[in-house]
Amino acid sequence: MSTYRAPDLLAVLRDFAARVAPYDPEPEAGAAGSLDVRFDGKAVTVPLTPYLAGAMAEALAGHRDRSDRGSCAGCGGRRLDENLHCLDCGRLHGVLGQVLAHQAERIRRAEREYEAEREYEAEWGHRAEWGHEAEWGHRAEWGHRADSGGRGGSEGAAGSERRPAIADASASTP
Template identity: 45%
Template sequence: MPDVGNLLRDFAARIDAYEPDAPVSAEIEVDGVALTLRAPVVRALAEALAAYHDPRDRGRCDHCGGPRMDENFQCRDCGRLSGLFGRMVTERAASYSPLTEIRDT
């Protein structure tokens, strides 16, 4: 697990280099590391957090709206398949009929 306090300290130092006299927005302590966050650092942190996209995020379920889709676009909340793939599988499954008799030809 990364050391969050030191990660934030290094992030703040990179941003502070461009505007070291900017007003202080917050003073916090994370994992024992005291941090002074200036306004540009807070803006950069907010933008970075807003722009982050988790690679596991596959959108929301078309049926229940849940955010937990697996790699096959099956909702972990309601169990239904979602999207075009889910619709195709559901339609094919509905029209499937197993062979009841096998004939030699």
């Protein structure tokens, strides 16, 4: 709901008609109709030229309420507060809502992986090997290559991005 309060609605309508009238390309065309408004015990009749009618329609169509923050992507409701929190379903929108939704999804995914690992351990009696350890038989660590002298490969070369250093499986065993 708009917070703008006109001291006198009828005066605002008369003022709008007076501000638009100098720009009417055909002022002698005459009134095509009239707008009768009664408000707070007073009345006004505004003669409408086609130009004034178009300007008034454009002004009304272009109005956006200051409290309009769009609709909820979850429930479609139109009641979002100043923090973009849906008052109908509780969903958060905007950047904060995206960050929270992304973090919640990461936590749900980690919980599912944890549960799957616990189920595997309960069924097979040992810890599951996930990722490259099971595939390659050794552990790959991101960092400098063992054979590069700590420089991470040839400097300035096209393939100078960090490569996995291959740690010998027997070296990691005490």
